[in-house]
Amino acid sequence: MKRLLSAVVLIVFTSAIVVANDEFPIGLTLWQSPSQPAILTAPSHRIPALARCSDGSLVAVADYRLHLSDVGVKGSSGVSQIELRYRRSMDGGQTWTEQQTVCERNTSDQSDWRWAMGDASIIADRESGEVLMMCAAGSVGMGASTAANPIKIGCFRSTDNGVTWDAGTEMTSDIYSLYGNEATALFITSGSMCQSSQIKVGDYYRIYVAFPIRTRTHGNGTGVIFSDDFGRTWSVLGPIDGFAEGLVYEEGKVAELPDGSVALMVRDDNGTKSVNNGKKNFCRYIYNNVETGDGEWTVAASGITGMCNACNSTLLIVPAIRTSDNAEVSLALVALPFHDVYKRDAVNNYGRKDVGFVFKEIVSESDYTDGLALASGWQRGLQITDKLSAYTDLVALDEGRVGLLFEDNGKQGRGLDGNNETEAYDIVFHSLELSDITGGLYTSVPEESAIVSTDLDMVNKKSGRLFDISGAPLLGKKNTIAVSDGKKFIVR
Numbered sequence: 001m002k003r004l005l006s007a008v009v010l011i012v013f014t015s016a017i018v019v020a021n022d023e024f025p026i027g028l029t030l031w032q033s034p035s036q037p038a039i040l041t042a043p044s045h046r047i048p049a050l051a052r053c054s055d056g057s058l059v060a061v062a063d064y065r066l067h068l069s070d071v072g073v074k075g076s077s078g079v080s081q082i083e084l085r086y087r088r089s090m091d092g093g094q095t096w097t098e099q100q101t102v103c104e105r106n107t108s109d110q111s112d113w114r115w116a117m118g119d120a121s122i123i124a125d126r127e128s129g130e131v132l133m134m135c136a137a138g139s140v141g142m143g144a145s146t147a148a149n150p151i152k153i154g155c156f157r158s159t160d161n162g163v164t165w166d167a168g169t170e171m172t173s174d175i176y177s178l179y180g181n182e183a184t185a186l187f188i189t190s191g192s193m194c195q196s197s198q199i200k201v202g203d204y205y206r207i208y209v210a211f212p213i214r215t216r217t218h219g220n221g222t223g224v225i226f227s228d229d230f231g232r233t234w235s236v237l238g239p240i241d242g243f244a245e246g247l248v249y250e251e252g253k254v255a256e257l258p259d260g261s262v263a264l265m266v267r268d269d270n271g272t273k274s275v276n277n278g279k280k281n282f283c284r285y286i287y288n289n290v291e292t293g294d295g296e297w298t299v300a301a302s303g304i305t306g307m308c309n310a311c312n313s314t315l316l317i318v319p320a321i322r323t324s325d326n327a328e329v330s331l332a333l334v335a336l337p338f339h340d341v342y343k344r345d346a347v348n349n350y351g352r353k354d355v356g357f358v359f360k361e362i363v364s365e366s367d368y369t370d371g372l373a374l375a376s377g378w379q380r381g382l383q384i385t386d387k388l389s390a391y392t393d394l395v396a397l398d399e400g401r402v403g404l405l406f407e408d409n410g411k412q413g414r415g416l417d418g419n420n421e422t423e424a425y426d427i428v429f430h431s432l433e434l435s436d437i438t439g440g441l442y443t444s445v446p447e448e449s450a451i452v453s454t455d456l457d458m459v460n461k462k463s464g465r466l467f468d469i470s471g472a473p474l475l476g477k478k479n480t481i482a483v484s485d486g487k488k489f490i491v492r
Helices: 173-177 371-375
Strands: 027-032 044-052 056-067 082-089 117-126 133-138 153-156 183-186 194-200 205-215 220-227 254-256 263-268 280-289 296-298 301-303 315-320 327-337 355-362 379-383 392-396 401-413 422-434 443-444 480-484 487-491
Touching: 027 056, 044 117, 044 205, 044 392, 044 401, 044 422, 056 117, 056 422, 117 205, 117 443, 153 173, 153 487, 173 183, 173 194, 173 220, 173 480, 220 254, 254 315, 263 355, 280 371, 327 392, 327 401, 327 480, 355 401
Parallel strands: none
Antiparallel strands: 027 422, 044 056, 056 082, 117 133, 133 153, 183 205, 194 205, 205 220, 254 263, 263 280, 280 296, 280 301, 315 327, 315 443, 327 355, 355 379, 392 401, 401 422, 480 487
């Protein structure tokens, strides 16, 4: 394994901070939890997952928790039960269908993996109508999981862009067996899985999913698996007998970097109470052989400070235009709580409050060489809410917009385990422009349909110069944006 850096490095925000709006953007509530949830009388919602399908439709998924608790949590009333509910949108999130249930829970057999199904992880194939959803399942939680009696893994499929779903299958042994006889607990991380836009081996583009995993002799860490047949079979990304140096054991998300290598971002709860400790742990996987998946993880490093709670969040990388010079770049986005007070009460909720965006520009490989480079250079952007808020998921939408599905307006309730804390949220959707997220520092790359060839009326016949979107001369600059009659085009 490469040893490039010290295992953990704390990275502070760069000095350019975008001030949050005084008035927060208005989102659309897809699921609403009761204001005073109780264990049995007022089921709650948690854990957002969002996918954009090949036909442009959106599928939003959330836990419907009957006992305000995670899979496997026990109490005097029994073992927690969860169902997965979903809604669809055909217009970019402006309107949504009524909620439906992916698969109803089993109410008679606690040994059945369908006893509880929660923390959905979802991906829609970029070329077909197939959608894959995996989830934590059963009546055993992550903490109590053993090799003989593990927390389970469920799998659901749709072939019509999420309109209907099959009855589901259990994939516990399929995934655990990838690690031989080593895995004792494995928790597929909720939210968006990642599908490559560059690597296609067979009929499908490669997909990735990350998870915390405990093993018998190799310790605990965050693992990543990949599939070239859209989740029917899987392989481990990297060695099965170890994890990236410095990588924490928590919920993780994968994103594809511009060169086709893999970025892994993991929720970093080390030093949760301190705003000086990074809240995300980053590393990079570099392929030696793309087809087989052989490669190496770089050393991990921690970044994104100034807040006190690490939550499950998606790492989304999108094309963007830097408005200062109209240069085309990649932009990494994460949405997570900004709050900097770690107290367990109805006002602070351990810092799970004030969700907003952070972003990082990616121009060259030097911006993602390793974990340290990935952890560096983050700026604070638009704050979305000042309410109790936690988990988030992100997808790229049409016209360069970004879709955010997140837990907002948290309510306190007592779960089966007796914890009196915020266990219920509204699940809210936003469609946002990059310019709003970044305070005008970046804007979206125009859709291909809006890109036209250079028009003569953009040429100053006296000087032979082109003009950019602000009306200033381009002066020979290339790979930038110009405008004619309200239409954008790229000057190559």
